[in-house]
Structure formats: C-alpha cells, structure tokens
Amino acid sequence: MAHKVVKPEMKLAIFEPGALEPNLEGLVKGDREAFAQLVLFYNEALYRWVARLTGNSHAAEDLVQDTFVRAYQAITRLRPDTNLKAWLFRIAHNLYANWVRDRKGKNATLPTEVFDSHSGPEELAQENETSRRLQQGIDKLPEEWKIALLLRIQEDMAFREIAVALGTTEETARWRVYKARQKLMETLEIKQEDAR
Amino acid sequence: MNCNQTREKILQSENISKLQREVMFHLQACQACQAYQSKLYKIEKEIVQLQVSEPLFSSQMRLKKIEGKLEWKKIITSPLFKFRRFEKERGRQKLSVAVALVAFLFAVAGGLLLIPKPIDRESIAGLRDYKESSINRASSQEKKWQTMVRLAKEAQTDAIAFAGRNDAIHVKLLADYLEELLQKDVDKLSSTRDLRNQMTDFAAELGRSESEFQRLASQYSYSPEIAYSLIRIAQVSKDAEFRLKRALQA
Numbered sequence: 001m002a003h004k005v006v007k008p009e010m011k012l013a014i015f016e017p018g019a020l021e022p023n024l025e026g027l028v029k030g031d032r033e034a035f036a037q038l039v040l041f042y043n044e045a046l047y048r049w050v051a052r053l054t055g056n057s058h059a060a061e062d063l064v065q066d067t068f069v070r071a072y073q074a075i076t077r078l079r080p081d082t083n084l085k086a087w088l089f090r091i092a093h094n095l096y097a098n099w100v101r102d103r104k105g106k107n108a109t110l111p112t113e114v115f116d117s118h119s120g121p122e123e124l125a126q127e128n129e130t131s132r133r134l135q136q137g138i139d140k141l142p143e144e145w146k147i148a149l150l151l152r153i154q155e156d157m158a159f160r161e162i163a164v165a166l167g168t169t170e171e172t173a174r175w176r177v178y179k180a181r182q183k184l185m186e187t188l189e190i191k192q193e194d195a196r
Numbered sequence: 197m198n199c200n201q202t203r204e205k206i207l208q209s210e211n212i213s214k215l216q217r218e219v220m221f222h223l224q225a226c227q228a229c230q231a232y233q234s235k236l237y238k239i240e241k242e243i244v245q246l247q248v249s250e251p252l253f254s255s256q257m258r259l260k261k262i263e264g265k266l267e268w269k270k271i272i273t274s275p276l277f278k279f280r281r282f283e284k285e286r287g288r289q290k291l292s293v294a295v296a297l298v299a300f301l302f303a304v305a306g307g308l309l310l311i312p313k314p315i316d317r318e319s320i321a322g323l324r325d326y327k328e329s330s331i332n333r334a335s336s337q338e339k340k341w342q343t344m345v346r347l348a349k350e351a352q353t354d355a356i357a358f359a360g361r362n363d364a365i366h367v368k369l370l371a372d373y374l375e376e377l378l379q380k381d382v383d384k385l386s387s388t389r390d391l392r393n394q395m396t397d398f399a400a401e402l403g404r405s406e407s408e409f410q411r412l413a414s415q416y417s418y419s420p421e422i423a424y425s426l427i428r429i430a431q432v433s434k435d436a437e438f439r440l441k442r443a444l445q446a
Contacts, residue, residue: 043255057249181207
C-alpha cells in the first residue's frame with residue numbers, strides 16, 4: 001500500500017494579533033503611526049528568529065530593539081518597491097552578525113536557555129527529546145545555512161526575500177536552504193539509528 | 197526521474213508541499229521517496245513548533261521603549277543641530293577631499309621623481325645620458341667618486357656579460373663608453389686631500405680590472421673584435437689607475 005503524500009497545514013509567520021500591516025507610504029513620510037504599526041507587526045517574528053539564532057532572550061531583545069531603532073533612522077531611504085519584511089530582517093541580520101563578531105572577540109559564552117513548554121509530563125519528556133535532537137541538529141548547521149533555513153521555514157520567506165534579507169542572490173539562498181535540509185536529514189537519520 | 201533526482205528536487209523546492217508535477221508522479225509510485233518527503237516535512241513542522249523563550253517585553257511595551265529611545269534621538273537631532281552637523285560634515289568632506297588631492301599630487305610627483313628612467317644601453321648617447329644624470333645627482337664630491345666607481349663597475353660587468361654572449365658590437369660600445377668615463381670624467385672630478393682614501397681604493401680596483409680584462413681577452417682569440425675591445429678596456433683601466441696614482445702622489 002502506498003503512503004499518502006503529505007499535504008501540510010503548517011502555521012507560519014505569526015504576527016501580533018490585530019496588528020495592521022504597516023503602510024509603506026506613511027513610513028517614508030515619517031508617520032509615527034505607521035512606524036508603530038511596523039513595530040507591532042514584525043516584533044514577534046523578529047524576536048522569534050533572533051532568539052532562535054542567539055539562544056538567549058536578553059540578547060534577542062536587545063537586537064530586536066536595535067533593529068527597530070536602526071530601521072527608524074533609515075526609514076527615509078525606503079523606496080515604494082521595498083520589501084519591508086526582507087528589509088527589516090536584513091537590518092536584524094547585520095546586527096546579529098556584529099553581535100556574533102563581538103562575542104567571538106570577547107570569547108564570551110551565553111547560556112542557552114531551556115524554552116518553555118505547556119505539555120504534560122510524558123508528552124513533555126517525549127517533546128523534550130525530539131526538540132533536543134532537532135535543536136542539536138540545527139545548532140550543528142553552519143551559521144549561514146541555519147539563518148537561511150529558519151527564514152524559509154520559520155518565517156515562511158521566499159528565496160527571493162531571503163536573498164534580500166541576507167544580501168545575497170536567490171540562487172545562493174536556495175542553495176543554503178538545500179544544504180541545511182540535506183544536512184539536517186542526514187544528522188537526524190544518524191541520530192535515530194544511534195537511538196535504535 | 198529517479199529517486200536521487202526526486203530527493204534533490206524536494207530539498208531544493210521552496211515549499212515541499214508544492215512540488216513539481218514530475219516529482220509528484222514519482223512520489224505516487226515510490227514509497228521510499230514518499231517517506232523521505234514525509235520526514236522532511238515532519239522536521240520542518242517541528243522546527244516551526246520549537247519553543248522559543250518568551251519575550252521579556254510585549255509588543256506594546258517594546259514600542260514604548262523604542263519611542264522613548266527615539267524621542268531622545270529627536271532632541272539630539274533638532275533642526276539647528278542637524279544644520280550645524282551638516283555644515284560640519286560638509287567642512288570635513290571638503291577637507292578630506294583637499295587632503296586626498298594633495299596626497300595624490302604628491303604621490304604622482306614623487307612617483308615621477310622616483311621612477312628611474314630606463315637606461316638606453318644600445319647607444320653611446322644613451323649611456324652618456326645615464327652617466328651624466330648619475331654624476332649630477334650625486335650631492336657631494338665624495339658621492340661623485342662613489343658614483344664613478346659604481347658606473348665603471350657596471351660597465352665592466354656588462355662588457356664581460358656581452359663578451360660571454362659573443363656580442364662584439366656591445367662590447368665595443370662599452371669599451372668606448374669606459375674610455376670616455378675613465379679618461380675624461382675621472383679627470384674632471386676634484387682630487388682633494390679628504391678624498392684620498394676613495395681615490396686609492398678606486399685605483400686599486402682599476403688595477404685589478406686591468407689584469408682581469410687582459411686574462412679575459414686571451415680567451416677570445418677566436419673573436420678578434422671582442423678580444424680587441426677587452427684589451428682596450430684593460431688599457432683604459434691601466435691608464436686611469438696610473439693617472440690616479442700620479443694625482444695622489446702630487
């Protein structure tokens with residue numbers, strides 16, 4: 001009997017409930033209301049992505065805050081065809097790259113936080129094991145692959161948008177996601193075999 | 197499409213639930229690839245569901261914090277301040293352009309002075325130019341003597357090299373040049389008491405050259421032109437040595 005081909009219904013790119021999509025025209029004019037919409041609309045998505053990359057909520061908070069401040073300072077440079085999401089993630093990516101460089105320079109280590117879960121004890125144990133394996137697999141990915149993969153899967157960004165966010169080409173973005181998926185499949189396959 | 201190609205396509209696809217038609221055809225017929233796609237789908241779903249630590253601030257709170265920060269920035273960047281900063285920046289820009297221009301001009305001028313002219317070793321006129329400019333550049337009498345020694349050594353080395361290549365024309369050219377250098381130019385140089393040591397050294401150097409060129413000439417019996425030019429170099433070296441010694445005795 002053949003398996004049924006999966007038709008996923010994944011929940012992607014969760015924005016603040018009730019937040020209105022920011023108005024680009026208003027932003028360019030320096031409208032504070034439009035900027036407030038921008039913050040409310042992208043705050044959670046940015047935080048989620050940066051927190052996943054840094055593994056630390058305090059660092060993620062600071063980076064998201066700086067991202068919006070930088071965005072405000074550069075808002076007059078927006079063009080009518082600017083992809084706001086990709087533009088914001090690009091700012092965040094640059095700040096994250098600086099953060100990584102600074103940490104390397106200081107040789108500092110931050111504790112990776114254990115993330116909250118709302119499941120029962122047994123489910124929690126199972127969930128924790130799965131999540132731990134997955135998190136390890138993601139952590140082992142080269143930085144650029146991990147960044148691209150999370151933008152694609154977690155933030156549901158198209159390769160074209162990822163390319164803008166990372167300042168690269170669409171083909172490079174596609175290749176990084178491809179390599180990340182391939183590596184993740186290999187890693188998790190091996191881990192499962194080890195577990196048996 | 198085989199299994200490898202199908203899996204490559206799955207990994208490359210933007211959305212693994214919206215695959216190309218040929219990939220879907222393959223999946224319907226291949227359980228292994230279906231399992232592969234399902235596994236990747238499951239992984240991606242789990243990544244989305246991975247818990248992230250709760251943000252420390254709500255979005256509203258964040259907005260207030262950012263606005264607070266931006267208010268501060270607004271005070272700093274009042275129109276007057278902006279204007280002043282603009283003026284200052286323009287001044288700095290002008291200054292940096294001027295500095296860059298001056299540095300460029302210096303670099304060009306310095307480069308032109310420092311780049312040595314190529315030496316024309318094909319004619320006596322070219323060698324004469326080289327000799328004149330070298331001697332004129334020497335700032336003191338002592339340096340002029342040092343230049344003279346260097347020029348003579350260079351020409352002698354070149355003559356030996358050309359003789360080795362059986363190039364009679366160039367050996368003759370160098371013999372003419374050395375004749376001029378060691379007869380006329382040496383006599384033009386001042387021979388004061390404080391230059392005694394240098395003159396003595398040069399005379400000794402010329403004495404050694406004379407015997408070396410005599411020996412060398414004897415090896416070129418098969419090429420009378422080369423041998424003749426080498427003997428001429430030996431003779432002018434000997435003459436110059438003699439005149440230097442005489443000057444020293446006087």
